[in-house]
Amino acid sequence: MKPVVVRTIDRADAAAVETLGSLGTSSVHEAMGRIGLMKTYMRPAWPGAAIAGTAVTVLAQPGDNWMLHVAVEQCRPGDVLVVACTTDNTDGMFGDLLATSLQARGVRGIVIDAGVRDVASLKAMGFPAWSRAISAKGTVKATLGSVNIPVVCAGALVNPGDAIVADDDGVVVVPAKRAADVAEAGQKRVANEEEKRKRLAAGVLGLDMYNMRPALEAAGLVYVARLEDLDR
Amino acid sequence: MKPVVVRTIDRADAAAVETLGSLGTSSVHEAMGRIGLMKTYMRPAWPGAAIAGTAVTVLAQPGDNWMLHVAVEQCRPGDVLVVACTTDNTDGMFGDLLATSLQARGVRGIVIDAGVRDVASLKAMGFPAWSRAISAKGTVKATLGSVNIPVVCAGALVNPGDAIVADDDGVVVVPAKRAADVAEAGQKRVANEEEKRKRLAAGVLGLDMYNMRPALEAAGLVYVARLEDLDR
């Protein structure tokens, strides 16, 4: 495919994105029907960061951050830069200079299936980053990639404009068209959980609250006093 | 084997468990004769947590946390939930709702050879968790496993009732019957280390304090001024 920069993308609804961010990745992932999660090797460069935004995507070459510079220009306030790589790579493709530039444009964070560096500075700046590695290794600017094409980042399909939710539990992708529905489903789910939390804190067992006992018995679960009592 | 829940287990002596907790994993592991340590991929969900307790064990299916709900009922104050999986899995099988339930029963923490989620909440609640991964991915409740059978968790054999010691250095298992002996041996070891620490801080070399020089010479260690002086 030709290297290309796509200038016009359809971003997920801004209000829905805000709601998704308030829900957090775990609730959003459940509300999605348990799909859209990136691989668990994606970790925050510094703990406690939590963001939501709309994806500007980059497909980069290993050890080459040329296209990140190109992508900056395509970003708007509220975006999240999502960087996939044509092959597994841990080089430090992203550091505090690029972060300065993104922050100046109102970008909320970066999600990159490669390495980041200048971790202490990123934390001091309050610029969040999720990556597969931390690495001081710098990169060349030699080979083209693309901006705002569909990419697979850490095992998840990301289309430009999709909603990205990221926090200490990982990174979840919500297709732009489903953002409003998922936000609504997630809000119901969280309200419901709050009620459950109170009952569980009061000592009610999940076994009873969820009425699991009949299903467990039907599935064949056996209770014995001691393991020796089991007729295997 | 049939899926089973064992209701009666022999827990390690409570006083011995307290002592083991005060010693920490590194000292306990040495006092055990350097066995019983889980694989080093088991890491705390948040740093600084340090616990000791008696194991309630779970054998779960990958991506399925049904049996964790079953296990909650078998827990007593002072227990630690130890979850093994029938196959390698990183899904977020454990989150803040289950933690609320365990905390309500006086459980001290969870050790799980899979993923946990809601990390920010777990830290806020002060509920400790050691796991192989952090993942927002939720799980189904479809297939039975067992509670309080012997399991292999992160490479270590855990029998129900064994003492579990966990901190920033990892997770160690002490067989219930050996808990008192190991606690005593560990206390002697720590007292001895305190004395050594003072001497080392004063500049005494370990080479002299441990009288290593004769053994090193006997083993054939050669000192030269420069590498070129070595007759290979």
Added chain:
Amino acid sequence: MKPVVVRTIDRADAAAVETLGSLGTSSVHEAMGRIGLMKTYMRPAWPGAAIAGTAVTVLAQPGDNWMLHVAVEQCRPGDVLVVACTTDNTDGMFGDLLATSLQARGVRGIVIDAGVRDVASLKAMGFPAWSRAISAKGTVKATLGSVNIPVVCAGALVNPGDAIVADDDGVVVVPAKRAADVAEAGQKRVANEEEKRKRLAAGVLGLDMYNMRPALEAAGLVYVARLEDLDR
């Protein structure tokens, strides 16, 4: 090769080492021409530590920390202990007793391609450690290795006396003879970056600041409004 301890090594220039430490690993790595970085699995035992010093090297056997005790005697104030292992190993070869001894001799930290333990104590002492793992597993003292020979540590060649720079971004090795040149090049680089940072923060695009547009066009990058517009 015979096991050997080399007593006399040529250390990198002290002033250059201080400068390298002030630059940090990412800038030093760039100034080196993007070589000399250890593998990214080397992580700090506690975040925020940042050191530079001269290498005293150890080649140890897996699960055996005998030679670390030998190496302590060869250390001077301003050194960093660099431990390679004859085979991949994650055992906790280094803990707070050895740290006490090193700290008493003015050593600035340890870089070890194996495991460390007593992480909470190391942090409390303020003694920095970079390692491939954290592990409570103790070690034997049974087999010889060597001190102050050239070693490959986490994929990087380290000669005794080389400058070691380590922080949250990783660990970089600078050959002793190149320390002064790299320090100078790094200082220029950082000064230059400060200027760039201001412009980027003011909203100037890297595309323009680095004058990338002609090169991108020459390389064949295409801009389209929508992906459908692309003639593949």
Added chain:
Amino acid sequence: MKPVVVRTIDRADAAAVETLGSLGTSSVHEAMGRIGLMKTYMRPAWPGAAIAGTAVTVLAQPGDNWMLHVAVEQCRPGDVLVVACTTDNTDGMFGDLLATSLQARGVRGIVIDAGVRDVASLKAMGFPAWSRAISAKGTVKATLGSVNIPVVCAGALVNPGDAIVADDDGVVVVPAKRAADVAEAGQKRVANEEEKRKRLAAGVLGLDMYNMRPALEAAGLVYVARLEDLDR
């Protein structure tokens, strides 16, 4: 998302698929513009197998092969079954019974981002399989997934009907709509390579055949007699 089986899919052109198979993965991947390759952990269960076909896709749960049985019915002669998993899993989801069933329907092989078993039987049957693991571990049939939806398998996006090429070098996905173009580009490429091979075998250097010397000189490559001659 609701679990679903899609019955009607648009398969890549059969003649183009045959051509792609004759080219092999390496040539196809080049002809594609170096995209579409699955992660290199996907290996053939037995060496020497080489196939091309049209994808019938499955999204399965970890440790659960229920949906593979569902997918068999959707397969036609010339298809390849492509199985993605909602989370990383190595269980032996596929063995000789399912292979017998697929072979009876004219399916050419399976590509599965999990484990396979009965390897000796698969080889004896001549049924090819590419997987991330080999594992005797059987699976349950408890939770639904989907058939013939877009999936990410081993890092590559696969739409139902896409052309799949697999051999000892790995697995490549060609979008159904691009199959004919890629097949044509690949054929030209291979014809061109044959010519080059003869010249290289005759001792012509690639440096000269590809006329690389001017570009290397422009990029700054220096030739010296000995490393000491280099002015760094």
Added chain:
Amino acid sequence: MKPVVVRTIDRADAAAVETLGSLGTSSVHEAMGRIGLMKTYMRPAWPGAAIAGTAVTVLAQPGDNWMLHVAVEQCRPGDVLVVACTTDNTDGMFGDLLATSLQARGVRGIVIDAGVRDVASLKAMGFPAWSRAISAKGTVKATLGSVNIPVVCAGALVNPGDAIVADDDGVVVVPAKRAADVAEAGQKRVANEEEKRKRLAAGVLGLDMYNMRPALEAAGLVYVARLEDLDR
């Protein structure tokens, strides 16, 4: 624990072990209730080997094969040597000299959670080995371990005398006391599979043969002509 060699162990019934070997790992694992499988990183040093025997266990130190020499004396015809390591290690602890010695005693193979070497010789000798790695790296003989104690090898608990079944699909452990029962269950299972295989080869769908359609419908599986038809 003190280093110890246990001379007397209770071996699984010889006839049952033969039967288990004829069934192969996948069938045995199913007949066991899907437990007892070692991690999938355990691979044969050469393909096509398939054995069953009774375990003589070794707990060795990393990079140290002293205890393997000790264990040879404890082996009888029909045994399989099972080697666990106190920590993760890939050194070549086992080669053709030890294999010659084991073969002279009628041992059927080795299962080792570390490395083996002399792979070409092992294949030429027809001595089977399953390991986590292949490595030319030799080992020291410096530190004691134990023989014939319970060990955790590649994630599975192995007691001395347990039946070990190993082939191209992996390694399965059957407790000595359960060997006869599992052998019987496995034989029934295989007979049953033969019948199924014929029907599947004749084109009968597993969906119908296993009567899966009602359960799939009950679980909520939806069939649509095209994905666009799905009401999400």
Added chain:
Amino acid sequence: MKPVVVRTIDRADAAAVETLGSLGTSSVHEAMGRIGLMKTYMRPAWPGAAIAGTAVTVLAQPGDNWMLHVAVEQCRPGDVLVVACTTDNTDGMFGDLLATSLQARGVRGIVIDAGVRDVASLKAMGFPAWSRAISAKGTVKATLGSVNIPVVCAGALVNPGDAIVADDDGVVVVPAKRAADVAEAGQKRVANEEEKRKRLAAGVLGLDMYNMRPALEAAGLVYVARLEDLDR
């Protein structure tokens, strides 16, 4: 460092290299004093290949095989191409066209810390390759590296001209200056092993042949009839 090609290197003695090849990696590694082995992830692209030769070294960028074309010109009959990469990478940097070129110059094989492709062709040509991965992914020709400088390949230091020995057990590096000594030591070792092999095949125990019993007793090894007899 500037990108450079070094034209003149000191190759290990040809006769010594032949001897090293006849010994194989395991014997050479022992004769070296158990150093010089590459990481065990380096595996042959096809089993059974066994070579020895003198190293022409390449330092390449990830996903870029430009410098391999440059290196071909520096090769002589009897050489082995050794390719290190500035960062971890698995792309298929080497295939049958480059192999044709190397074979035309009398090169014996390639050792590459990245990926190779065209595996079926390499096997058909009889051109041996050791690599960390097999991958159909092609590479760009965009960034310079160096030829014939010291490199770290798969964890081992390789200087141009060093002897490389590679077979099914892995890859070992012998410094050019030590080649003759190591070859001689290895020959003695192998002669000695032949004698031992005969005795072991006749049933003599290694325990007795190596006179290990006194050392084992001195180290504290205890023999008991049953584990219960052990006084822990």
